[in-house]
Amino acid sequence: MKRKVTLKQIAKELDVSISTVSKALRNSVEISDDTKQKVQAFAKLYNYKPNNIALSLKNRKTNTIGIIIPEIVHHFFSKVIRGVELVANQRGYNVIIGLSNESFAKEVINMEMLANGSIDGFIISLSKETLQLQDYHHFNETISQGMPIVMFDRVVSEIQCDKVIVDDFEGAKNAVEKLIENKCKNIALITTKDYVSVGRLRTQGYLEALKNHSLDLKAELILKLDDNINYEVNLDALEKEIEQLFKTNKTIDGIFAVNELYALTAMRVARRLGFNVPNDMQVIGFTDGVLSKHSTPSLSTVSQHAQLMGEKAAGLLIDKLENDEDEESYQTQIIASELIERESTK
Amino acid sequence: MKRKVTLKQIAKELDVSISTVSKALRNSVEISDDTKQKVQAFAKLYNYKPNNIALSLKNRKTNTIGIIIPEIVHHFFSKVIRGVELVANQRGYNVIIGLSNESFAKEVINMEMLANGSIDGFIISLSKETLQLQDYHHFNETISQGMPIVMFDRVVSEIQCDKVIVDDFEGAKNAVEKLIENKCKNIALITTKDYVSVGRLRTQGYLEALKNHSLDLKAELILKLDDNINYEVNLDALEKEIEQLFKTNKTIDGIFAVNELYALTAMRVARRLGFNVPNDMQVIGFTDGVLSKHSTPSLSTVSQHAQLMGEKAAGLLIDKLENDEDEESYQTQIIASELIERESTK
DNA sequence: TTTTAACACGAAAACGTTTTCGTAGCGTTC
DNA sequence: GAACGCTACGAAAACGTTTTCGTGTTAAAA
Numbered sequence: 105m106k107r108k109v110t111l112k113q114i115a116k117e118l119d120v121s122i123s124t125v126s127k128a129l130r131n132s133v134e135i136s137d138d139t140k141q142k143v144q145a146f147a148k149l150y151n152y153k154p155n156n157i158a159l160s161l162k163n164r165k166t167n168t169i170g171i172i173i174p175e176i177v178h179h180f181f182s183k184v185i186r187g188v189e190l191v192a193n194q195r196g197y198n199v200i201i202g203l204s205n206e207s208f209a210k211e212v213i214n215m216e217m218l219a220n221g222s223i224d225g226f227i228i229s230l231s232k233e234t235l236q237l238q239d240y241h242h243f244n245e246t247i248s249q250g251m252p253i254v255m256f257d258r259v260v261s262e263i264q265c266d267k268v269i270v271d272d273f274e275g276a277k278n279a280v281e282k283l284i285e286n287k288c289k290n291i292a293l294i295t296t297k298d299y300v301s302v303g304r305l306r307t308q309g310y311l312e313a314l315k316n317h318s319l320d321l322k323a324e325l326i327l328k329l330d331d332n333i334n335y336e337v338n339l340d341a342l343e344k345e346i347e348q349l350f351k352t353n354k355t356i357d358g359i360f361a362v363n364e365l366y367a368l369t370a371m372r373v374a375r376r377l378g379f380n381v382p383n384d385m386q387v388i389g390f391t392d393g394v395l396s397k398h399s400t401p402s403l404s405t406v407s408q409h410a411q412l413m414g415e416k417a418a419g420l421l422i423d424k425l426e427n428d429e430d431e432e433s434y435q436t437q438i439i440a441s442e443l444i445e446r447e448s449t450k
Numbered sequence: 451m452k453r454k455v456t457l458k459q460i461a462k463e464l465d466v467s468i469s470t471v472s473k474a475l476r477n478s479v480e481i482s483d484d485t486k487q488k489v490q491a492f493a494k495l496y497n498y499k500p501n502n503i504a505l506s507l508k509n510r511k512t513n514t515i516g517i518i519i520p521e522i523v524h525h526f527f528s529k530v531i532r533g534v535e536l537v538a539n540q541r542g543y544n545v546i547i548g549l550s551n552e553s554f555a556k557e558v559i560n561m562e563m564l565a566n567g568s569i570d571g572f573i574i575s576l577s578k579e580t581l582q583l584q585d586y587h588h589f590n591e592t593i594s595q596g597m598p599i600v601m602f603d604r605v606v607s608e609i610q611c612d613k614v615i616v617d618d619f620e621g622a623k624n625a626v627e628k629l630i631e632n633k634c635k636n637i638a639l640i641t642t643k644d645y646v647s648v649g650r651l652r653t654q655g656y657l658e659a660l661k662n663h664s665l666d667l668k669a670e671l672i673l674k675l676d677d678n679i680n681y682e683v684n685l686d687a688l689e690k691e692i693e694q695l696f697k698t699n700k701t702i703d704g705i706f707a708v709n710e711l712y713a714l715t716a717m718r719v720a721r722r723l724g725f726n727v728p729n730d731m732q733v734i735g736f737t738d739g740v741l742s743k744h745s746t747p748s749l750s751t752v753s754q755h756a757q758l759m760g761e762k763a764a765g766l767l768i769d770k771l772e773n774d775e776d777e778e779s780y781q782t783q784i785i786a787s788e789l790i791e792r793e794s795t796k
Numbered sequence: 797t798t799t800t801a802a803c804a805c806g807a808a809a810a811c812g813t814t815t816t817c818g819t820a821g822c823g824t825t826c
Numbered sequence: 827g828a829a830c831g832c833t834a835c836g837a838a839a840a841c842g843t844t845t846t847c848g849t850g851t852t853a854a855a856a
Contacts, residue, residue: 105596121806155567158842160503161811176532182523189549200546203535221501250451398741467836504812507841
């Protein structure tokens with residue numbers, strides 16, 4: 105087992121100074137061709153590679169970015185990571201991940217762990233708990249120490265930083281307008297309670313579409329679910345809620361749901377109750393997930409372009425890191441969503 | 451913008467030496483209570499946290515582990531990451547990710563990038579291309595430099611290191627035996643060509659089950675697909691292949707597929723051709739994916755316990771990192787798979 | 797022959813820690 | 827009053843780099 109070779113060892117072996125070795129390897133004009141060749145040959149032979157940690161310490165720059173997300177087993181977030189990794193790698197950065205698991209405490213701990221020199225900047229999507237508590241001190245502290253943050257998807261207007269978001273409002277509006285065009289008269293909304301920003305914006309989009317087409321808002325057609333319940337493991341409960349909605353509102357002929365699980369479950373329940381999708385009832389979800397494509401019938405959705413969000417976020421962060429002139433200007437990039445029509449709409 | 455405070459700054463401010471500050475913060479007996487209190491109060495006030503990079507350099511230990519996987523937008527791999535992150539965090543480690551994107555070159559580059567001091571050890575699942583080329587020099591080099599590797603799922607016997615695998619052979623055998631118990635007489639196998647180890651093992655499990663029950667092996671019931679084609683974006687091609695299989699073998703009444711996409715597609719094609727699942731045809735897949743649970747009918751699968759694999763892999767790696775006595779003993783942990791029966795089997 | 801300039805290299809500082817070792821100052825002991 | 831032993835602290839090295847600056851040697855210029 106041969107440990108990695110260092111400049112010091114090369115210097116000793118060749119009987120020159122460390123400085124000479126360092127310069128020779130970087131092809132400095134200060135060093136004679138003879139010495140350069142000797143050193144470079146030796147370095148190659150022993151497969152010398154500079155130690156990243158030492159470089160980081162010297163340069164006060166780690167070339168690593170940290171990404172903090174609530175959950176990784178999730179199509180949206182894993183696609184974002186892929187985008188971040190793609191751009192980061194292209195530009196010579198590594199990516200270190202932290203999972204908040206939707207917990208405020210874990211988010212804070214993760215950030216503190218990474219903020220002490222391990223990384224140059226953060227890419228973050230806030231945990232649900234953070235959004236509920238509205239406690240953002242950890243972001244302010246990080247930023248005030250000169251470490252840039254880029255937020256994506258679940259962002260918050262109270263913090264001044266670069267942001268990348270999808271046009272939740274427009275996306276939802278377009279989806280609902282599509283349903284209206286398709287002759288739906290009674291469009292239900294399945295959404296979350298208000299504290300998560302994306303749920304709120306999508307709900308607003310729904311309302312706006314109704315208003316634009318002079319349709320009455322019927323409160324009984326809006327089902328607000330508690331996002332703290334993990335319906336993924338508790339599917340029955342979700343089905344019951346939706347079944348209830350259908351049974352008390354027999355005229356529903358269209359559904360807009362703010363995520364994949366709600367939309368898919370709604371479709372399944374509807375079919376079980378004897379509705380034909382899309383003839384009796386049309387359904388649109390909001391997601392980048394993989395279930396929509398493979399369900400029967402396949403589900404029309406508003407696509408969020410998750411990977412693109414990751415790419416943009418990484419680009420913004422690295423731009424900021426590499427522009428010395430730290431102008432205090434922050435931008436919010438909006439990624440256009442896209443309505444993907446599949447079999448669940450006409 | 452106040453940069454992070456260092457020992458040197460505290461020392462200067464309080465007019466003591468750096469050593470004194472360091473010792474005071476670590477509650478050394480060498481330092482008087484007076485001084486300790488003074489230093490600790492000051493450090494708290496300015497929120498002093500030791501710089502991780504400096505610590506890493508000094509201790510020659512980064513407390514970071516690298517995970518290299520072929521793809522992150524994939525339920526199996528993202529669940530593994532979750533497991534790795536869980537254990538790593540519990541034991542005080544960070545996780546840095548590298549995506550090989552199924553490319554040999556990217557796998558090598560990623561490893562070289564991280565091996566130069568950034569991490570203490572690797573957790574890896576090999577790219578398809580690496581498996582095909584059978585070029586493992588980068589693993590040997592890494593290991594010979596004293597950096598431990600743990601391989602999971604896609605492993606290779608040529609490399610001496612800790613490994614975590616699922617019992618592909620047993621899992622497949624059990625699945626096929628389940629079909630046999632359920633009175634299937636003509637069980638088709640949908641698998642990949644041989645170079646990916648997991649596909650080969652699952653195929654062997656299929657064969658073994660047939661043999662155990664004295665069923666004839668019919669070569670025409672085995673469909674070997676080229677795993678290099680991305681059927682996810684080229685679903686039609688996949689459907690055609692499977693349709694062909696069904697049409698030339700009208701007696702098929704059971705299907706075992708080595709991954710989720712194949713199983714799901716087979717089920718969809720079968721239904722389109724008029725088969726009733728599970729009455730006319732029963733289907734079992736091999737996956738931890740999310741599609742199986744939500745498909746109609748829901749798909750019976752062999753679960754791989756991906757998160758557990760990640761946890762075990764991280765545990766093995768950290769154990770090795772923290773046992774100074776580097777005994778050259780490697781273990782291979784086998785995670786038991788589990789047959790999850792859903793609607794696609796009787 | 798002396799001065800100057802170019803060349804080739806080395807010493808040392810710096811990044812931020814921890815830790816070993818040395819020592820100044822003081823009180824105790826005989 | 828000398829020898830000794832504590833107590834409380836500081837200097838310095840080390841981790842592996844890069845870079846600035848200083849300097850000895852040689853060849854060219856005066």
